[in-house]
Amino acid sequence: MWYVSTRGIAPRVNFEGALFSGYASDGGLFMPEELPQLDKETLSQWSTLSYPGLVKELCTLFVGPELIPRDDLDDLIDRAFSRFRHKEVVHLSRLRNGLNVLELWHGVTYAFKDLSLCCTAQFLQYFLGKREKHVTVVVGTSGDTGSAAIESVQGAKNMDIIVLLPKGRCTKIQELQMTTVLKENVHVFEVEGNSDELDEPIKAVFADVAFVKKHHLMSLNSINWSRVLVQMAHHFFAYFRCAPSLDSHPLPPVEVVVPTGAAGNLAAGCIAQKMGLPIRLVVAVNRNDIIHRTVRRGDFSLSEAVKPTLASAMDMQVPYNMERIFWLLSGSDSQATRVLMEQFERTQSLKLPKELHSKVSYYPYTTEKGKGAATQLTQGLEVCCGPRRGSVTDTPGTASGR
Numbered sequence: 001m002w003y004v005s006t007r008g009i010a011p012r013v014n015f016e017g018a019l020f021s022g023y024a025s026d027g028g029l030f031m032p033e034e035l036p037q038l039d040k041e042t043l044s045q046w047s048t049l050s051y052p053g054l055v056k057e058l059c060t061l062f063v064g065p066e067l068i069p070r071d072d073l074d075d076l077i078d079r080a081f082s083r084f085r086h087k088e089v090v091h092l093s094r095l096r097n098g099l100n101v102l103e104l105w106h107g108v109t110y111a112f113k114d115l116s117l118c119c120t121a122q123f124l125q126y127f128l129g130k131r132e133k134h135v136t137v138v139v140g141t142s143g144d145t146g147s148a149a150i151e152s153v154q155g156a157k158n159m160d161i162i163v164l165l166p167k168g169r170c171t172k173i174q175e176l177q178m179t180t181v182l183k184e185n186v187h188v189f190e191v192e193g194n195s196d197e198l199d200e201p202i203k204a205v206f207a208d209v210a211f212v213k214k215h216h217l218m219s220l221n222s223i224n225w226s227r228v229l230v231q232m233a234h235h236f237f238a239y240f241r242c243a244p245s246l247d248s249h250p251l252p253p254v255e256v257v258v259p260t261g262a263a264g265n266l267a268a269g270c271i272a273q274k275m276g277l278p279i280r281l282v283v284a285v286n287r288n289d290i291i292h293r294t295v296r297r298g299d300f301s302l303s304e305a306v307k308p309t310l311a312s313a314m315d316m317q318v319p320y321n322m323e324r325i326f327w328l329l330s331g332s333d334s335q336a337t338r339v340l341m342e343q344f345e346r347t348q349s350l351k352l353p354k355e356l357h358s359k360v361s362y363y364p365y366t367t368e369k370g371k372g373a374a375t376q377l378t379q380g381l382e383v384c385c386g387p388r389r390g391s392v393t394d395t396p397g398t399a400s401g402r
């Protein structure tokens with residue numbers, strides 16, 4: 001399996017190359033050159049697999065046995081999930097009215113990032129051990145990513161991790177999760193300022209290519225392809241547990257609501273959908289609503305500042321994985337994606353071309369059918385979270401490809 005940059009200029013790489021790179025050298029993100037299409041037989045075979053079983057199948061497809069033989073891969077994935085509290089790793093909980101909740105929080109730090117980071121860290125250690133190399137992971141965090149990244153690499157022989165956290169701005173639990181790990185390869189620093197200010201020195205470090213090379217630095221945020229890959233399993237697992245039956249033709253659709261920050265989990269869903277999984281994706285955002293505006297109006301432009309909310313892991317100004325989604329929905333058109341993203345980088349504002357916008361919002365909640373679905377969704381969420389206080393100011397939006 002080869003990976004190409006969404007901007008089409010950087011040379012293609014294999015899984016190992018994508019794993020160790022953050023951005024491609026042309027500023028794009030790595031995506032599989034071709035997406036395997038899953039036929040009905042494969043889907044039906046996969047439908048009875050456990051969550052780790054699905055991760056193994058997906059990784060076999062996207063890593064390739066020439067890089068990690070299947071036996072090794074199975075060991076790595078089993079080791080990755082060995083410290084999860086739930087025996088299923090991920091559990092689907094059934095509420096009333098056909099609403100289900102995918103419990104992605106049974107990892108050590110309770111963040112859903114545990115799932116993809118544990119696997120990613122295992123892949124990194126596998127290649128580092130084989131090549132006798134060492135890397136230092138540098139992470140800036142408002143909580144979830146830092147705790148989960150530390151948990152995934154603590155004690156690893158060929159990796160060190162440096163975490164910067166904004167003083168007084170993480171929850172107490174997360175601060176303790178980060179500052180109480182006593183392994184020698186874990187280095188945690190508290191810094192003054194908010195998470196935007198914290199991003200600046202980290203960006204500056206990664207912009208210094210020679211420095212990064214010399215010290216073997218890498219990031220572990222969700223621009224990393226390996227994290228997106230593992231997250232695809234969430235969507236397959238949810239689909240197989242929710243779909244009434246796989247005997248009908250076409251297969252029944254399942255709607256997946258994705259709380260979204262950097263759009264990593266959303267990009268994973270879009271890829272799963274392109275591979276033939278009949279899911280409909282609904283994006284949930286908080287007041288940091290750039291994706292909502294993109295879906296509704298094609299308005300992919302930066303807001304003035306990050307608005308702090310209770311869901312701090314979703315307080316993102318730039319959902320960088322949207323680039324992967326734009327590339328997918330434009331039919332892997334890297335030329336078009338490059339023009340769009342470069343314009344966004346220059347002006348921090350982008351109006352999506354009509355055709356791309358229509359693909360992003362293919363099931364608008366402005367139609368009668370859509371309004372029904374929106375009401376059902378809101379009612380479902382009330383069952384889950386209790387009656388809403390405050391007000392919902394706008395109807396939800398969808399994002400998806402056909």
Ligand SMILES: *Cc1c(COP(=O)(O)O)cnc(C)c1O
Binds near residue numbers: 111259260264313
């Ligand atoms: C990281 C995180 C998100 C955002 O996920 P993305 O895949 O980056 O959109 C949402 N909720 C929680 C709790 C998170 O930890």
